[in-house]
Amino acid sequence: MANSPSRHTPASDDVIIAKSDVSSGHYTLGTLQAPGQFLCATYGEAIAKGTKYAKTSRVRIWHTEDGQTFIPLTRPSTKSGDLKAMEAVSVRHR
Numbered sequence: 001m002a003n004s005p006s007r008h009t010p011a012s013d014d015v016i017i018a019k020s021d022v023s024s025g026h027y028t029l030g031t032l033q034a035p036g037q038f039l040c041a042t043y044g045e046a047i048a049k050g051t052k053y054a055k056t057s058r059v060r061i062w063h064t065e066d067g068q069t070f071i072p073l074t075r076p077s078t079k080s081g082d083l084k085a086m087e088a089v090s091v092r093h094r
Contacts, residue, residue, distance in 0.1 A: 010070050015050040015061045017043070017073070029053075035067070047073070 010016060012032050020026040020039060027046040028036040040046040050061045054074060062070040 008070075008072075010062045011059065013057065014059045015054050016070070017046045017050055017061065017063045018067065019065065 010032055014031065016030050016032065016035060018028050018030070018036065020028045020036065025042075027040045027043055029038040029040060029046055029050050030036045038049065040049060047061070051074070053059075054061050061073040063073055064070050
């Protein structure tokens with residue numbers, strides 16, 4: 001299954017949240033194939049929009065600071081495609 005909770009890297013259609021510019025504090029939403037497609041003013045906005053897309057598309061959400069290391073923020077639930085927050089993940093924002 002493409003969205004197995006044991007994966008350690010994003011699938012090509014998973015949502016990637018990245019900081020767009022260190023000084024601006026904005027975040028982008030995209031995928032590995034199409035990074036930075038949507039600009040969000042805050043991390044909270046990026047999470048909200050990313051979660052909405054991920055739920056309907058049954059994909060996972062990841063965070064990256066450098067485009068090389070990815071932190072899973074959600075994992076698929078076993079019930080009806082719902083997403084569950086990863087309890088052990090803590091991402092610090094500057």
